[in-house]
Amino acid sequence: MDSFKRNLYAEFESNSFKLMGVPSSRVREVLGERGHDLDAEFEAAFDFAGIAFMRQKMSMTLALLELIYYETKIDRQLTDEEQTERYTSWDIGLDAKSIDEYYLKKQEQDEAAEQQ
Numbered sequence: 001m002d003s004f005k006r007n008l009y010a011e012f013e014s015n016s017f018k019l020m021g022v023p024s025s026r027v028r029e030v031l032g033e034r035g036h037d038l039d040a041e042f043e044a045a046f047d048f049a050g051i052a053f054m055r056q057k058m059s060m061t062l063a064l065l066e067l068i069y070y071e072t073k074i075d076r077q078l079t080d081e082e083q084t085e086r087y088t089s090w091d092i093g094l095d096a097k098s099i100d101e102y103y104l105k106k107q108e109q110d111e112a113a114e115q116q
Helices: 003-020 024-032 038-049 051-074 080-088 096-115
Strands: none
Touching: 003 024, 003 038, 003 051, 024 038, 024 051, 038 051, 038 096, 051 080, 051 096, 080 096
16 A cells, blocks of 8 residues: 555545544444445545545545534434534635535436446
């Protein structure tokens, strides 16, 4: 594994503790039980659009998982503005622009996968 990816996986581990209070292995376990192979998804993001998209995928994975737990706790869905405010407040490499870029790139990736 190259040093860029190694650093991203270390960042993912750190961010997992920051947002979820658990190691990334627990995040992988929880999502794996629901059919997600995170490492394969991260590698697919890298293969599709490079290291920046891989980082966004890692950050958004944690942000979305944390959002599910938070919305369950407060028993309501956050507005788009509230979600963006929450995501950007964690200092995990997300801002409004990177979030928008992630969703656009994710849509392109999904469309490309459908065409195969």
